[in-house]
Amino acid sequence: MHADPKGAEERGGSGGVGQMLVATLLTVVLLGAIGGAVAVATDPATLPIREVQVRGNLRHLDPAHLRAQVAPLAVAGFFTVDLEAIRRSLLSEPWVADASVRRVWPATLRIEVEEQVPAARWLSGGYLNREGERFLAPAGDVSEPLPELDGPEGREGEVMDRYRRLGERLAPIGLGVRRLVMDGRRSWRIELDNGLQVRLGRQELERRIDRFVAVWTRYLAPRAARVVAVDLRYSNGLAVRERPADQPVKGG
Known part of the structure; x- marks a missing residue:
């Protein structure tokens, strides 16, 4: 009894196509999961900024005023908030000599202000x-x-x-x-x-x-x-x- 080479090739070809389909489906599912996770992470409602800390030796600057100034820029959420935009906003204050802004997990912005002397x-x-x-x-x-x-x-x-x-x-x-x-x-x-x-x-x-x-x-x-x-x-x-x-x- 002899094996049918043609039939083996057809069965092998069908198996290869199936594997490709499975891999493609897995890729689509994985990308969808990643996209969903990114969408959730970047949604301001998911990880909102709940606290803005202002630190520094301040004599002429009011921390409450600085917090209010950057509040409209802090609504983007923890991962998407534009730290450089907040820094530029702070530097527009005449009494601010320099400022740094960083995220503190899970919901805080910490601002360090150097006041003009x-x-x-x-x-x-x-x-x-x-x-x-x-x-x-x-x-x-x-x-x-x-x-x-x-x-x-x-x-x-x-x-x-x-x-x-x-x-x-x-x-x-x-x-x-x-x-x-x-x-x-x-x-x-x-x-x-x-x-x-x-x-x-x-x-x-x-x-x-x-x-x-x-x-x-x-x-x-x-x-x-x-x-x-x-x-x-x-x-x-x-x-x-x-x-x-x-x-x-x-x-x-």
């Missing part, structure tokens, strides 16, 4: 932070006294750096800077914390300050109450303006 008032509006970056918070938000700085747009960092260097140079003789202004010609003028007005000019700034410190220590400090202004815009000297002898000194 004002180092000076910018006379044209807003404040400068310690890096010399300007931020436009309302003027009434800060009650503590701050130095007043000003200059052309884009020169904020340079003005802050000059303020620091002047402070370091003047501190040993007991003086500080109350106001520092760079005008449009890049000429500097200073008001010291004792009310003295100083014209520094545009050139040889370090040399001129050194000259002022030397003259102040030797000659001007003993009669500081009468000195009104000092002009340092000279190559080898300075000009001093004093109150008239018959004009009383404040506090005297």
